[in-house]
Amino acid sequence: MAKITYNSWLQEHKRPFGAVLVGTTIEFDLMIQTNHQVTVNIVLQFENGFKSYEKMTAISDGIFRMTLSNLTEIGYYNYYFQITEFDDTHEYRYFYGATEIGGGPGTTYVNEISVIPYTQTIFLKREEAPDWYRQAIFYQIFPDSFARKGHLENPKDNIFFYGKETDPPYYIREGNGDITHWTYYGGNIAGIIDKIPYLKLLGVTSLYFNPIFEARSSHRYDTSDYMKIDPVLGTEADFKQLVDTLHQHDMRLILDGVFSHVGRNSKYFDFDGKSGGQGAYQTTQSPYFDWFTFNQYPDDYKSWWGIKDLPTIDKTKESFQQYIYGESDSVLSKWNGLGIDGWRLDVADELPDDFIKGIRDTLENYPEQVLIGEVWEDASRKIAYEQHRKYIYGDALHAAMNYPFRDIIIGLVTSEMSPETAARKLMQLSENYPADVFLNNFNNIGTHDTERILTRLGENLTKLDLAVGLLMILPGVPTIYYGDEAGLIGHKDPENRAFFPWKNVNESTSKIYQKWIKIRQSAPVLITGNLSLFYSDRIFGLIR
Missing domain, CATH: 3.20.20.80 (Glycosidases)
Structure with missing residues (x-):
């Protein structure tokens, strides 16, 4: 098995660091030391579960690169690497991903189902607070x-x-x-x-x-x-x-x-009838009635974490x-x-x-x-x-x-x-x-x-x-x-x-x-x- 080096926090492996604005080009460089012939794919997993296996290019001895500029879905992508190594008679396939702690230096996996992926955030615009x-x-x-x-x-x-x-x-x-x-x-x-x-x-x-x-x-x-x-x-x-x-x-x-949510004795729900009688618990004609979810009116209603004192609002x-x-x-x-x-x-x-x-x-x-x-x-x-x-x-x-x-x-x-x-x-x-x-x-x-x-x-x-x-x-x-x-x-x-x-x-x-x-x-x-x-x-x- 080849020696693989990748650290998502280092510029020599991923550029730019961290989350990127939508439309930004990202480069990934995976480094492999081996005497055998290898091919490398970066595996992209979208939020809907779809996986895409994209072939990385050998740009020099032992360095494989993928340049992505088409990540347009706002949110985050999972990714990891699939390595296939060949000798004279056999083909070996294994994977490189993150550890339980998260990003940074990763580890090698034999089974794809076990891989902990890296993640890449794509955001819509900057949040420049006052x-x-x-x-x-x-x-x-x-x-x-x-x-x-x-x-x-x-x-x-x-x-x-x-x-x-x-x-x-x-x-x-x-x-x-x-x-x-x-x-x-x-x-x-x-x-x-x-x-x-x-x-x-x-x-x-x-x-x-x-x-x-x-x-x-x-x-x-x-x-x-x-x-x-x-x-x-x-x-x-x-x-x-x-x-x-x-x-x-x-x-x-x-x-x-x-x-x-609100209090059940609020003007909006009025459980005890002391807030004007116009709450949703008191009458289905309440202006607030459709804010609440009743399974069986009036006593069986949706509440925050089941706490009946806190009726949940829709x-x-x-x-x-x-x-x-x-x-x-x-x-x-x-x-x-x-x-x-x-x-x-x-x-x-x-x-x-x-x-x-x-x-x-x-x-x-x-x-x-x-x-x-x-x-x-x-x-x-x-x-x-x-x-x-x-x-x-x-x-x-x-x-x-x-x-x-x-x-x-x-x-x-x-x-x-x-x-x-x-x-x-x-x-x-x-x-x-x-x-x-x-x-x-x-x-x-x-x-x-x-x-x-x-x-x-x-x-x-x-x-x-x-x-x-x-x-x-x-x-x-x-x-x-x-x-x-x-x-x-x-x-x-x-x-x-x-x-x-x-x-x-x-x-x-x-x-x-x-x-x-x-x-x-x-x-x-x-x-x-x-x-x-x-x-x-x-x-x-x-x-x-």
Whole structure:
């Protein structure tokens, strides 16, 4: 068997590197050392499963080349190499493909069915996000738990306020696990405005809010009315004051758009009949009736992951699309009109590509806005409901929440992942994503859906220092989850949503964040520079 050399990350084997704009010519060079006669095919596999075997040309001794300029399908192609070797009496056929880690140097396979293919991304157009976004250091605020100022309002039924801000978060449940009363700290917009000087001093330039729409719960992912701000948070005038104050401080704000589902006690569904009686559960004549899917009316309905408190919306319905982004008085028009700077789409997997594109098309009227999607996997390869999702190919999202990045960083600093594996996984993301999207990605080491980073690292400050450093110096837009810099700990929901410890900030963790934020802000190359990685058994290094 011949010695084969190919590395999808090196210019001597593939040009250009990584994802390419549609119509770009790509060259592949496979190097073979053998004393026998050989022929080589590159095997292209399209998204529909069709395979094409294309003969490569021997351009010199041991170098076989394929030049492709006809890859016009937006998405990604699989490819690998078929080698046929001849001696005087026999013909040997084998294959060369990627490894389980992904691209880069590959390995030889005897059976074609076992081959792990390389992948090649083809995108429609560049995603040049606004400059403010590329340069941003984001801070994610869970509005109920960050800061409170003024009188504590209680405008809702069946909610419970903690006695002290230091009380640990918990849910009040029935024996069957259903939550009977939602617990609140009472964080509000006035409190956030009051803490803008703190955020500026920390070095934060932009905020991402978890949902602020009227809802029953404190997490507010069960929207009651998209057009109203939750009364516990304050008024629309308070919100406008917040946006204006942020802009006066050269800060930006993006909101969480929860468009996959609503709360069952929302005005749109109205399970309990307390929202005007015009919800889909109350009457088939509801203007919102066709937004929902009833298997048997009214009690058997489609809900998000089977959670009956969250009826799923059919996003293909034109009336819903118009309500969210199509009309002059749509949800997007209302909040964009108040001056926000972008949106993060909750559970992007649940939103059809056409729906996301509709939102993006609307935002083209706001060129300084950004659109981010919640995607937990490599967004360039995401399969949801048996469809390859076209999130980051040029007419949908500017960026995705980079949870694979979090996994790599934590794996590296905890030694759960070797330096080689971490480097190769990062390079795989760099190869798969269009270069602009790789720089746009919304990087995090913790969010409202994960363990607190300090908890995940066993409260080891040395490991935290490394993790925060990597968050700030690797490509992408860094995001800090509120309170991480103050030393908050906690496992997953609800423990990771405790109130900010304003009277007990951990100075050691705070200094770690301040140090790395200053480093990022002092070095523009960390925003737009290229990435080179190196590693050994015990060393992980990078050059920007």
